[in-house]
Amino acid sequence: MASHAHSAIVATAHDIRLFTMLASVPEGNVVTYGQLADLVGFPRRARWVGQMLKQLPEGSKLPWHRVINAQGKISLPADGGGSEQADRLRAEGILVTPDGKVSLNQYRWRP
């Protein structure tokens, strides 16, 4: 079976560490892609974090919306999940400007 499956969801040990780290980000806080990469021991792999988040299933309970870029902005286009992300952040009490900007000084998570 698994030997000739055309596609399979594989999670490496690193992936698990990333998801675990993301899951620990508290409500009302945000983290950057690069920050998450650093926390799991992969500096300069911010893009990898983005790739992982992109493949999360629709109903995922992970707080993917708490991840923004180093400029403090939402990276997703408004019509591609960005609006939902802003809504979710606001629902947690986070102030998000109309153009999707968040104050990292104020909301960044420090583990």
Added chain:
DNA sequence: ACATTGACGCCCA
């Protein structure tokens, strides 16, 4: 094997 593509980041004008 080579080229392109990103939910990125840093530097500089």
Added chain:
DNA sequence: GTGGGCGCCAATG
């Protein structure tokens, strides 16, 4: 504060 340019690295074509 804001773009533009370039570096980075894994995934995709």
